[in-house]
Amino acid sequence: MTTAPPDERPARQPTRPVVLLRPVPGRSAVHELWAGTKLLVVFGISVLLTFYPGWITIGLVAALVLTAVRIAHIPRGALPSVPRWLWVLMAFGGITAAFAGGSPVVELASVPIGFGGLLNFLRITTLSIVLLGLGAMVSWTTNVGEIAPAVATLGRPLRLLRIPVDEWAVALALALRAFPMLIDEFRVLYAARQLRPKPVAATRRARRKRRARELIDLIAAAITVTLRRADEMGDAITARGGTGQISAAPSRPKLADWLVLSITFAMCAVAIALEVPLGR
Amino acid sequence: MAALCAAIAIIAVVVPFAGALALLGTVPMGLLAYRYRIRVLIAAVVAAGMIAFLIAGLGGLMTVVHSAYVGGLTGVVKRRRRGTRTVIGVAFVAGALSGGAAVGALAVLSRLRHLIFQAITANFDGIAAVLRGIGRFATAHPFPFSGPLGAGLEVAADRLKWLLAEALHYWPWLILANGIASIVVVSLIGWWALSRVLERMRGIPDVHKLDAPVDNAPIAPVPVRLDQVRFRYPNTDHDALSALSLDVHAGEHLAVTGANGSGKTTLMLLLAGREPTSGTVDRPGAVGLGRLGGTAVVMQHPESQVLGTRVADDVVWGLPPGTTIDVGRLLSEVGLDAHAERDTGSLSGGELQRLAVAAALAREPALLIADEVTSMVDQQGREALLGVLSGMKQRHRTALVHITHYNNEADSADRTINLSGSGDNTDMVETTAAPAATAVVGHDSGAPVLELAGVGHEYASGTPWANTALRDVSFAVHQGDGLLIHGGNGSGKSTLAWIMAGLTVPTTGTCLLDGRPTYEQVGAVALSFQAARLQLMRSRVDLEVASAAGFSPKDHERVATALAVVGLDSALGKRRIDQLSGGQMRRVVLAGLLARSPRALILDEPLAGLDAATQRGLLRLLEELRREQGLTVIVISHDFTGLEEVCPRILHLRNGVLEPASATAGGL
Numbered sequence: 001m002t003t004a005p006p007d008e009r010p011a012r013q014p015t016r017p018v019v020l021l022r023p024v025p026g027r028s029a030v031h032e033l034w035a036g037t038k039l040l041v042v043f044g045i046s047v048l049l050t051f052y053p054g055w056i057t058i059g060l061v062a063a064l065v066l067t068a069v070r071i072a073h074i075p076r077g078a079l080p081s082v083p084r085w086l087w088v089l090m091a092f093g094g095i096t097a098a099f100a101g102g103s104p105v106v107e108l109a110s111v112p113i114g115f116g117g118l119l120n121f122l123r124i125t126t127l128s129i130v131l132l133g134l135g136a137m138v139s140w141t142t143n144v145g146e147i148a149p150a151v152a153t154l155g156r157p158l159r160l161l162r163i164p165v166d167e168w169a170v171a172l173a174l175a176l177r178a179f180p181m182l183i184d185e186f187r188v189l190y191a192a193r194q195l196r197p198k199p200v201a202a203t204r205r206a207r208r209k210r211r212a213r214e215l216i217d218l219i220a221a222a223i224t225v226t227l228r229r230a231d232e233m234g235d236a237i238t239a240r241g242g243t244g245q246i247s248a249a250p251s252r253p254k255l256a257d258w259l260v261l262s263i264t265f266a267m268c269a270v271a272i273a274l275e276v277p278l279g280r
Numbered sequence: 281m282a283a284l285c286a287a288i289a290i291i292a293v294v295v296p297f298a299g300a301l302a303l304l305g306t307v308p309m310g311l312l313a314y315r316y317r318i319r320v321l322i323a324a325v326v327a328a329g330m331i332a333f334l335i336a337g338l339g340g341l342m343t344v345v346h347s348a349y350v351g352g353l354t355g356v357v358k359r360r361r362r363g364t365r366t367v368i369g370v371a372f373v374a375g376a377l378s379g380g381a382a383v384g385a386l387a388v389l390s391r392l393r394h395l396i397f398q399a400i401t402a403n404f405d406g407i408a409a410v411l412r413g414i415g416r417f418a419t420a421h422p423f424p425f426s427g428p429l430g431a432g433l434e435v436a437a438d439r440l441k442w443l444l445a446e447a448l449h450y451w452p453w454l455i456l457a458n459g460i461a462s463i464v465v466v467s468l469i470g471w472w473a474l475s476r477v478l479e480r481m482r483g484i485p486d487v488h489k490l491d492a493p494v495d496n497a498p499i500a501p502v503p504v505r506l507d508q509v510r511f512r513y514p515n516t517d518h519d520a521l522s523a524l525s526l527d528v529h530a531g532e533h534l535a536v537t538g539a540n541g542s543g544k545t546t547l548m549l550l551l552a553g554r555e556p557t558s559g560t561v562d563r564p565g566a567v568g569l570g571r572l573g574g575t576a577v578v579m580q581h582p583e584s585q586v587l588g589t590r591v592a593d594d595v596v597w598g599l600p601p602g603t604t605i606d607v608g609r610l611l612s613e614v615g616l617d618a619h620a621e622r623d624t625g626s627l628s629g630g631e632l633q634r635l636a637v638a639a640a641l642a643r644e645p646a647l648l649i650a651d652e653v654t655s656m657v658d659q660q661g662r663e664a665l666l667g668v669l670s671g672m673k674q675r676h677r678t679a680l681v682h683i684t685h686y687n688n689e690a691d692s693a694d695r696t697i698n699l700s701g702s703g704d705n706t707d708m709v710e711t712t713a714a715p716a717a718t719a720v721v722g723h724d725s726g727a728p729v730l731e732l733a734g735v736g737h738e739y740a741s742g743t744p745w746a747n748t749a750l751r752d753v754s755f756a757v758h759q760g761d762g763l764l765i766h767g768g769n770g771s772g773k774s775t776l777a778w779i780m781a782g783l784t785v786p787t788t789g790t791c792l793l794d795g796r797p798t799y800e801q802v803g804a805v806a807l808s809f810q811a812a813r814l815q816l817m818r819s820r821v822d823l824e825v826a827s828a829a830g831f832s833p834k835d836h837e838r839v840a841t842a843l844a845v846v847g848l849d850s851a852l853g854k855r856r857i858d859q860l861s862g863g864q865m866r867r868v869v870l871a872g873l874l875a876r877s878p879r880a881l882i883l884d885e886p887l888a889g890l891d892a893a894t895q896r897g898l899l900r901l902l903e904e905l906r907r908e909q910g911l912t913v914i915v916i917s918h919d920f921t922g923l924e925e926v927c928p929r930i931l932h933l934r935n936g937v938l939e940p941a942s943a944t945a946g947g948l
Contacts, residue, residue, distance in 0.1 A: 016740070016741075016742045016743050017740055017743070019740055019743055019745050020335055021331075021334065021335070022745060024744045024745075025744055025745075046338060050389060050392060051389060051391065051392070052391060053391060053392055053395050054391070074744075075744050077742050077743045077744055077746075078743055078744055080743075093403070095406070096402075096403045096406040096407055096410075097399070097402045097403050097406055098406065099405070099406030099407070099409045099410055116402070117402030117403075117405065117406060118402075120395070120398045120399050120402050121399060121402060121403075123395065123399075124395065124396075124399050131338070135333070135334060135335070138334060139334055139335070143589070143590065143623075144589050145588065145589035145590040145593050145623075147330075147334070151330065164319070164323070167323055168323050168326040168327065171323045171324065171326065171327040172326070172327040172330050172331075173587075173588075173589070174327075174587065175327045175328070175331055176331070176589055177586075177587060177588065177589050177624070179331070180625045181583050181625075185811070185814060188809050188811060188814045188815075189814050191778070191781075191783045191807075191809075192809060192814055192815040192817070193817070194783060194802050194803070195781065195783070195802060195803050195806070195807060195873075196803070196827065196828055196830070197803060197829070197830030197876065216476070216477055216480060217817045217818055217819075218817065219307050219477060220477070220480050220481065220817075220819070221814070221816070221817045223307065223308060223311065223481060224813070224858070225813065225814060226308070228813070229584060231488035232488075232579070232581050232584035233584050233587065234488050234490075235488055235489055235490045235577075235579060235584075236579065236584055236585050236586075236587060236636075237587065237598065238490040238491065238492050238569060238570065239490060239552075239569060239570055239576065239577040239578070239579070239640075240570040240576075240587070240597065240598035240599075240639065240640075240643075241492075241568075241569060241570020241571050241574070241598060241600075241643070242492060242570065242598060243598055244597075244598045244599050244600050244601055244603075245596045245597065245598065245599045245600075245601055245603070246588070246593065246597060247588075247593050247596070248588075248590070248592035248593050248595060248596045248607050248620075249592065
């Protein structure tokens with residue numbers, strides 16, 4: 001950003017930040033779904049895409065994500081700005097892949113051009129975008145308070161294997177509670193570091209040594225802060241007589257949840273049915 | 281167990297972020313494995329993995345698993361006092377296992393394998409094609425050296441393709457070898473770096489206070505009678521509480537006052553079930569900390585008190601499974617009935633504390649201990665909270681012990697006990713007057729130091745979460761001014777402080793320091809944050825001051841001078857940061873900031889959490905600095921008390937807007 005004269009308002013390109021674990025305001029059918037359903041859908045589709053990363057599957061999942069976005073009224077502004085280096089990186093990958101040529105060869109102005117490499121590259125890129133979109137949908141439509149109880153319910157069968165699912169759910173609930181507090185504390189920590197002078201070191205070796213020491217100090221400060229916070233929260237837990245319930249309103253899958261689950265299941269089945277005969 | 285659970289949870293938050301910076305994520309995991317059992321590590325991995333999955337999908341999950349492996353390995357090996365050889369051995373086995381797993385997975389997931397291999401081949405083919413193209417071009421054109429260059433490039437292109445084909449042919453072996461090699465290398469690097477960091481972490485003290493009492497007697501904490509009770513913390517040479525006799529009857533409201541260090545918190549611990557060093561504590565049954573009909577405690581820090589993410593969830597948090605309570609009634613009792621579905625993250629300090637009281641009342645306690653619950657809360661919140669506490673007597677048969685350092689808060693109690701004078705008062709080491717000012721600058725009416733014109737700020741602008749914190753704020757601050765920016769929670773006063781210090785670039789308007797935007801000169805305006813601990817990064821006072829001020833830690837003279845400016849003895853220089861009191865921490869921060877001769881000093885809530893005597897000392901110091909050295913002081917606070925001398929000028933901020941009524945001259 002350049003120096004702006006005081007009388008003139010500098011034009012700033014607004015970069016939209018990444019907002020984590022905060023639902024988009026508003027209610028919709030997707031917001032109302034049980035958190036466990038959403039987790040199951042995301043998990044199931046991740047597995048499907050791992051096994052069958054074909055165009056048909058990707059297309060079907062993309063359609064599902066877009067429908068969910070439409071239903072949940074997610075505005076375009078929810079997407080964070082893509083930093084420029086990512087575009088550069090993608091363009092570089094695309095260009096090198098395009099040079100490879102490959103099986104679908106198209107004659108453009110009597111020059112044969114192979115699109116196989118580019119198509120492969122596009123497929124992997126779309127796959128990552130669709131997977132990220134799927135995760136983002138959960139984050140955009142789910143109140144973090146619903147996640148831990150849902151995990152506890154979903155993990156109930158694991159209890160038979162003597163796996164401490166409830167312990168995990170409590171840890172997860174506390175982690176999600178501590179999340180915004182710690183983000184704030186780390187912001188302050190980072191700002192406090194910015195306010196400090198940067199000592200000049202003569203040699204490269206001294207500089208490296210200094211950087212290492214600073215890093216260790218910063219980590220130590222961060223860990224001290226988190227442990228202090230953990231001790232205080234631990235006191236609060238003891239004052240409440242240990243762990244127990246984590247949610248006031250027990251949530252269960254409703255009719256809509258079963259509907260969504262069956263749609264997802266049907267979609268997976270269709271994708272597999274279409275992919276298997278086409279596969280190599 | 282409880283502290284542990286919280287530690288797991290919090291570390292679970294840190295890891296996904298630190299994990300993004302490669303090795304950093306291993307530090308907290310290593311610490312967990314070093315301090316606790318492996319089961320703790322697993323719970324942390326699950327929680328951290330879940331959060332990482334929500335944020336970044338499967339990739340995030342893998343990062344967490346990776347950090348957990350390296351951190352866990354180092355932590356466990358370190359705890360068992362083994363060495364590098366064990367690390368190599370374990371890493372080799374782990375590498376073979378994970379490499380084998382990767383090979384197996386790729387063998388089964390043939391489609392994914394083909395896709396990945398095709399993508400790699402495509403990229404390599406592309407590079408080869410480009411190399412060959414350049415080579416042909418060079419051969420065809422008569423540049424100097426173009427013959428050998430062209431031939432060389434074409435050979436390189438062929439080599440590249442051959443290499444890739446060979447590599448893909450032997451892929452299982454390649455992946456296995458790569459797995460082993462990379463895991464051994466990563467483990468060794470992690471081991472080397474982490475063992476140094478863990479040494480440093482060993483010194484971090486455990487500050488948790490409450491321990492769950494083990495007592496199976498029927499629960500009946502009141503009436504309790506303390507007789508000649510003394511308490512001394514392990515490894516200290518004086519009593520924190522000496523020869524105290526006290527009765528708490530059922531249903532009474534007792535206030536306990538006293539300065540910091542007079543043993544107020546120790547008394548809370550004794551009432552909550554700690555065994556005294558000498559003397560007797562008589563109660564009819566067990567303490568029942570957090571049990572139904574037992575003892576409930578509400579503590580100082582509002583944010584750490586509240587454990588649920590939604591208001592209604594927090595009320596039931598930790599109740600035994602199957603217990604049902606009337607959440608609505610409890611919330612309406614503390615005046616939060618309209619907020620049951622709200623996120624606890626958006627509550628103000630006062631609301632958080634009232635919520636903590638509601639959660640305590642959900643257990644229908646026979647004894648409720650409120651330990652300095654108002655010290656971090658603004659005036660409005662304090663009144664509401666005190667209202668809730670004093671109204672409690674009508675609805676519950678609960679004995680209330682209210683520990684406070686504000687005398688006026690004790691007025692509504694049936695009885696008041698003053699602890700001051702009974703214990704050892706570890707007060708500030710105050711030296712004589714600050715050294716004479718080097719350059720006394722009078723109030724000149726020339727160009728302002730700080731000049732804000734139409735400053736507005738919006739967080740997350742352009743997204744659905746956009747939130748306007750400040751709107752059209754304009755004022756100017758001159759050399760030697762003392763300005764108080766007053767406002768309640770959420771008035772945007774902290775955002776304003778960050779903008780004035782140059783840490784935040786305002787979305788509209790300008791904030792100029794000596795005519796240039798502040799964000800171009802970060803560090804010229806000093807900012808002391810509300811949480812002083814976050815600003816102290818070194819392990820010892822002298823190292824901290826030297827680092828913050830930018831001079832060598834060996835320069836004892838200047839460190840001593842810097843400490844003297846804030847009225848601290850130079851003997852304090854060798855003290856560890858973690859052993860300082862709240863007031864001392866704040867002064868050490870100021871010492872570091874002032875040693876750089878800042879153009880202005882901003883203090884965000886400098887008095888929060890300090891007792892009356894410490895507050896007075898700090899205010900006197902600020903006043904002297906402003907009077908004698910011409911320091912420009914800007915205080916940001918929700919309190920007025922005692923600040924008139926330091927800050928003759930007051931601006932009121934409400935909902936991000938300066939209130940015109942009291943905005944004095946000096947604006948633009």
